[in-house]
Amino acid sequence: WNIYEQIYIAALDCGREDLADVCLEALQQQFPKSSRVYKLKAMGLEATGNYKEAEEIYLKSLSRDKANVGARKRLVAIYKAVGDHPSAIAHLNYYLEYFMTDQEAWMELSDLYIKVMDYSKAAFCMEELILTSPYNHYYYQRCAEIYYTMNGIENLESARKYFAQSLQLNSKNMRSLYGFFMAASQLLQSQKISSKSKKDNSRYATWASAQIMERYQEFKSQSVTVENLGALLDSLTL
Amino acid sequence: MATTKITIKPRSYAKILLHAAKYPHCKVDGLLIGKLSNNGRDGLATDAVPLFHLGHGLTPMLEMALSQVEAYAESLKLSIIGYYQANEQLSESHTPDAFAIKIADKILSCNKFCSLVMVDNCKVSLSCQEDALVCYTNTEGKWKKDSQYSLEHSKETLSTLAKLMTDKAYKNLKDFDNHLDDISEDWTNANLNKLIAEAN
Numbered sequence: 001w002n003i004y005e006q007i008y009i010a011a012l013d014c015g016r017e018d019l020a021d022v023c024l025e026a027l028q029q030q031f032p033k034s035s036r037v038y039k040l041k042a043m044g045l046e047a048t049g050n051y052k053e054a055e056e057i058y059l060k061s062l063s064r065d066k067a068n069v070g071a072r073k074r075l076v077a078i079y080k081a082v083g084d085h086p087s088a089i090a091h092l093n094y095y096l097e098y099f100m101t102d103q104e105a106w107m108e109l110s111d112l113y114i115k116v117m118d119y120s121k122a123a124f125c126m127e128e129l130i131l132t133s134p135y136n137h138y139y140y141q142r143c144a145e146i147y148y149t150m151n152g153i154e155n156l157e158s159a160r161k162y163f164a165q166s167l168q169l170n171s172k173n174m175r176s177l178y179g180f181f182m183a184a185s186q187l188l189q190s191q192k193i194s195s196k197s198k199k200d201n202s203r204y205a206t207w208a209s210a211q212i213m214e215r216y217q218e219f220k221s222q223s224v225t226v227e228n229l230g231a232l233l234d235s236l237t238l
Numbered sequence: 239m240a241t242t243k244i245t246i247k248p249r250s251y252a253k254i255l256l257h258a259a260k261y262p263h264c265k266v267d268g269l270l271i272g273k274l275s276n277n278g279r280d281g282l283a284t285d286a287v288p289l290f291h292l293g294h295g296l297t298p299m300l301e302m303a304l305s306q307v308e309a310y311a312e313s314l315k316l317s318i319i320g321y322y323q324a325n326e327q328l329s330e331s332h333t334p335d336a337f338a339i340k341i342a343d344k345i346l347s348c349n350k351f352c353s354l355v356m357v358d359n360c361k362v363s364l365s366c367q368e369d370a371l372v373c374y375t376n377t378e379g380k381w382k383k384d385s386q387y388s389l390e391h392s393k394e395t396l397s398t399l400a401k402l403m404t405d406k407a408y409k410n411l412k413d414f415d416n417h418l419d420d421i422s423e424d425w426t427n428a429n430l431n432k433l434i435a436e437a438n
Contacts, residue, residue: 114295145296228309
């Protein structure tokens with residue numbers, strides 16, 4: 001019956017309503033009062049764009065059982081699909097109050113905050129994730145990107161530190177290497193930092209630039225973009 | 239302010255739609271490079287560089303990509319003349335969001351010309367029956383629909399794209415995100431450009 005459920009969802013993804021109907025009917029016959037099948041029925045409505053009806057089904061399921069994780073997550077998905085980010089954020093926040101170890105949900109919430117440009121809250125979500133998984137280089141990288149986007153000396157310095165931590169955990173993370181370089185060179189160009197800080201950032205940027213060119217050494221002959229890269233990095237380090 | 243006009247060449251059109259087709263569940267964006275003429279009022283988008291399908295709204299990788307694409311365009315004696323975006327949702331997908339406008343404003347301030355191109359997801363199909371792009375031009379600080387936009391050789395372009403879609407050519411497309419994951423991937427898409435030229 002798991003297979004029926006998976007084929008049903010796959011059929012919805014491909015727009016095969018005929019196949020989806022067959023699967024749903026079989027599931028409904030086998031499990032007539034199941035809330036899981038009820039959720040699948042609502043997903044079918046979502047797939048055809050009947051968001052209002054699907055929303056009603058999920059809200060009904062939640063009124064019967066507040067802990068119905070599936071229904072709450074699908075609600076968030078509906079709000080996201082119609083572009084109602086504030087509602088999606090509100091529901092996801094409510095969910096995370098009770099299920100605070102759900103990493104996927106924190107990532108989703110961080111993405112939603114970025115969409116509405118509330119970067120400080122997005123960074124908070126990433127920091128929650130870093131607390132739960134302190135060895136995940138991707139979380140540090142994402143957090144760094146958010147701080148970089150917020151701009152300002154302190155945020156750029158935080159960004160640089162998070163990029164550095166990400167690199168320490170995974171030296172192959174190209175985004176973190178580029179990010180570290182960008183943060184250091186942005187700080188270098190700022191008027192407001194101390195001369196010691198300027199020296200440090202210059203060292204960091206030069207190191208990062210050398211590391212980047214080393215990674216590209218292998219592909220030097222393949223593309224003109226690599227030659228351009230060297231010149232570009234030099235211009236940003238000065 | 240004089241009105242500007244953008245013409246999109248087949249290769250650019252194909253790459254925009256192929257990028258959107260490769261990641262149907264994500265928002266995708268990229269840049270248009272090409273030539274300017276008529277005193278910087280007319281743009282001809284000769285190529286498209288697909289940038290991201292993940293991590294939108296964040297600036298570091300975007301800044302790095304903009305610098306690298308600018309250097310690449312200059313090496314071909316071209317410049318960045320536009321920005322394209324294909325949103326994830328189906329309805330009203332051709333309306334530019336705050337990020338699209340910010341990026342387009344930035345390009346406009348640096349290059350004095352920018353066409354903001356959005357993909358209308360309702361017009362995207364395997365058979366490629368109609369032109370799915372909606373172009374915006376900046377008039378007095380606001381982005382308005384560009385009534386002078388044209389797609390070069392539209393009939394042939396659409397039928398070429400239909401063939402490329404059926405052949406799943408989008409699997410060959412590499413965007414900047416792919417490059418960041420594996421730097422051996424070529425974001426200039428030299429191989430795909432050949433495929434598009436052969437299909438034409």
